[in-house]
Amino acid sequence: MRDWEAIVEQHLSGLALEPAERSEMIAELAGHLAETCEGLRKQGMTEEEAVRLTLLQVEDWQKLSRLIQTTRTKENAMTNRVKQLWLPSLVTLVLSMGLLALIQIFGPKPWLFGWNGRSRWPFVAPALMVYVPWLLSLPLIGGMGAYLSNRAGGSRRAVLSSVVFPVLPYLAFFVLALPVVVILNDHIAHNIMPRALFVGLFAWVLAPGAALLGGGWPAQFLLSRLLVSRRIVGG
């Protein structure tokens, strides 16, 4: 009786998987080979011939090892990226944007800050518009993003990216789109643009980003401490 597990183990020694997953896989493949060999023996083949034909099931063990490895890591990486980054990011983005829309429609009026200079108008462009209830809710949304990403095993970078994800579209707008619009559109007063850029960045990127991090960073810190203590308790 052949020790098929030992044979598979020897051939797949380079397979870098979690020990439990690896041993289950080896047991499964060995079981398949054992049954193939038994089937051939039942057809009347000699032990030697059956073993020889059974081993032909795998012409290239290295290729098999590589295929299994690729399958596991690629699919895992895909799934993990969705769970650790894209899903939490989408949740924070939808919650943040949804809440802002609701506050704009039903909430209190925003706080307005601006420069009046020598103008007779109370404010001249650019005015800083702050939705206070929205800003106050952002730490909670950031904390939620951090929790979702951390729970899925996200790295610190994935967690923090999920937390600040809602401000990234604004950042892209102010850094990329706004300068292009200014260059292309002659009707916009260019002298207010540096100030407008600063005001926009502050109101829609820096302040909300800080608020999101204000909830997300402590959540990440606490959750990672919790994970470490669980690992220590679990050995």
Added chain:
Amino acid sequence: MIGPGIKRGTAELAVLSVLEEGPLHGYELARRIEQQTKGALRFTLAALYPMLYRMEQRGWIRGAWEISESGRRKRCYRLTPTGKKKLSPLRKEWSELFSALRRLTKVSHA
């Protein structure tokens, strides 16, 4: 004999179709496919398991260890609801392809 390219494309459909009839472990699954296709589709271990693991990762099938009647531990695969949903459009796609090829070869022979 069907070429390797077509075999690769039909392999997932074959596995899903056979598992639709009931859960099976890898060896039995390969044997069943070979029997039902009269030897046209044959899976070696090297071809079968990477595909099964890939399909499992995608959530189309689920493997679980069970004890067989002979007392052996075997990993049985069963179709998941996602796999069932996947099967229907796959069948349609392949059916359309084969119909198109059939029409095409008739035209070529005419």
